[in-house]
Every structure is written in C-alpha cells, then in structure tokens.
Amino acid sequence: MATKTWVGTSTTGDWSVAANWSPAAVPENGDDVVLENSSQSVTAGFAQSAVTLASLKIAQSFLGQVGDDDNYLAISATVLDIGHNYGPGTPAGSGRIKIDLGSVQSAGTIYNSGQAVTAGMPAILIKGTHASNTLDHRKGSVGIAFLTGETATFTTINVGYVNQVSSDADLYIGSGVTLATLAMDGGDTVQRCAATTVTQKAGSLITEGSGAITTVNCRGGTMVSNSTGTITTLNIADGTGHVDFTKSRNARTVTTVKLEAGGSLSLDPDVVTLTNKVDSDLPVKLTAIAA
Secondary structure, three states: OOEEEEOOOOOOOEOOOHHHEEOOOOOOOOOEEEEOOEOOOEOEOOEEEEEEEEEEEEOOOEOOOEOOOOOOEEEEEEEEEEOOOOOOOOOOOOOOEEEEOOOOOOEEEEOOOOOOOOOOOOOEEEEOOOOOOEEEEOOEEEEEOOOOOOOEEEEEEEEOOOOOOOOOEEEEEOOOEEEEEEEEOOOEEEEOOOEEEEEEOOOEEEEOOOOOEEEEEEOOOEEEEOOOOOEEEEEEOOOOOEEEOOOOOOOEEEEEEEEOOOOEEEOOOOOEEEOOOOEOOOOOOOOOOOO
C-alpha cells in the first residue's frame, strides 16, 4: 500500500506509465492516488478495471482532464474525492473527469468541479454498479450515468451546497440509474430514473422520463414533476415545499397526497389523477389558475 501522486512527466499522459507517478510506479490495489497541482491530462491507459484503490483524490488544483470523448478512466476506488481545496485561492478545477467505478463499492464526495469543456455536458461524469454506492455532492456539475445507454447504481445520493443553496450543485441523474434514496438540502437536480425515496428540503428538482417514485417528501424548494411514473405517496409538509405538475401535459398518477401547512400543490386535473383525496390535518384552499 502506498500513496501515488500524479506528476505527468510523460507527455503522453498515460496512466500506466510509471514515470507519470511519484514514486515512479503505476498505482496498484490498495494504493491512495492523488491528482493535484498539475495541468497534465490523463489521456491514455484508461483500462484499470482490475485495480481497486483505497482512495482516488482529485483536487481542485488539478487542471487537466481525466478521460476523453470516448473513454472513462475505469478504476475502482473505495473512496472517491473530487474537487477539494484546503488551501488559499480558488483553483479553476478540471472541466472533464470521467470515472467508471466498476462493481466495487465506493463512497464519493464531490466538493467542486471546473467549467465543463463540452457544452451541454457536466464536468464530472460517474458510473458504478455496486448496490451500496453513495455520493455526497456539494458544488459543481455532475452527471450520473448521464449518457444514453449508461447504467449505474446508488443507494444514496445527497445534494447540498457550500455557499449558495439553490445554485452551487448541479446534478443530472440518468434514466439508467438504479436509485434508492435522493436527499436534497439544496442544488438543482434533474432526475430521469425511478427511486424509492426522494426527500427535498431546498433547491430545485425536476423529474423527467418514466421512473416511478415510491415516496416523495417535499419539505422545501420546488419540485417540478414531469415523469410519467406513478408517485405512490407525496408528502408536502414541514415547510414551504411546492410541487408543480403543470409543466407537462403527460398523464400522471399520484396515489396518496398529504398536504400540510406551508406546502402547496399545482396540477391540472385533466392530466394528473389523484387516486385518493388530498389528506391534510388542516383546511385546504383550492385556487384555479387562469390559463
């Protein structure tokens, strides 16, 4: 077990070249790998799926790229840590980091990202298939199985913030993601997959596609529900949460709605079916909105 730091002295940017590492040895199972204070991209040697690192840490001071238009760096890491900056200044960060974690369990933290090098794409793209993967996303743009046909599995994805509650973190969850729990304390999230539980305390959430959600707890922020998948239980409670079904004409069904003080719900009854009547411990006021 050793700590290997990317130095990128080889102009090829090949992960599998020993001279690109300090000490001069290609990372092996159990190593801690650090990419920092470098603008040398990792441009080759992406096929590292036989390696499981103890940790992969890519600091905000790393300004190069990991992966290319066609390739992820395929490497497992028990701990994935991207975008941290514990020193002075505000490093720009990397505009492209593509990591395929494979089938090994990983706990990821995204502190920040750079400006994406490709328009319409998040700066950080992540895949991984272990059922107990977790991700804590605080700032920057991240895509989980973002590209068409990609798959990933996460038991928990947390979305937070550093300074700006509503805009620090941008997260895009692809339709091929198997997700148990999404918890939002801030940020902007587009969710295109099914989920067991979604809990939102702040920020903006948009659901698209056809994924069903078993339980939604909207306690703050705004949820725009465009997915045609059924929401079994929708709780709008404990704050100022707003759930909006009016942005799409797709037919949708919500089995049970619980609406409490401070919460609000917008829907068109021609396209949204509430299987059961709205439940509340308080009187509910219905207001028609002019077209």
